[in-house]
Amino acid sequence: MILFLGTKPGKTISKSLPNVVCPYCENKGTLTRVTSTTYFHLFWISLFRVGTSTTISCSHCKGTYFEDEFTEEMKQSIED
Numbered sequence: 001m002i003l004f005l006g007t008k009p010g011k012t013i014s015k016s017l018p019n020v021v022c023p024y025c026e027n028k029g030t031l032t033r034v035t036s037t038t039y040f041h042l043f044w045i046s047l048f049r050v051g052t053s054t055t056i057s058c059s060h061c062k063g064t065y066f067e068d069e070f071t072e073e074m075k076q077s078i079e080d
């Protein structure tokens with residue numbers, strides 16, 4: 001019998017950050033936070049979440065920021 005288990009991507013949540021200034025192009029309200037989760041599955045049934053990654057991207061300069069590059073403003077907007 002073959003066991004189908006492993007990880008699969010869960011849903012991706014996008015949220016715009018209207019009050020945060022992009023650190024590169026200095027435009028306000030152009031940033032979007034994207035949170036994606038990875039699930040552990042058995043026979044394609046999600047059992048539990050194994051990881052979450054958050055990136056913030058700018059629609060103006062097309063810049064993408066990873067968690068270790070977030071400014072204080074970005075971190076505060078995530079906690080809200």
Ligand SMILES: [Zn+2]
Nearest residue numbers: 022025058061
């Ligand atoms: Zn930008």
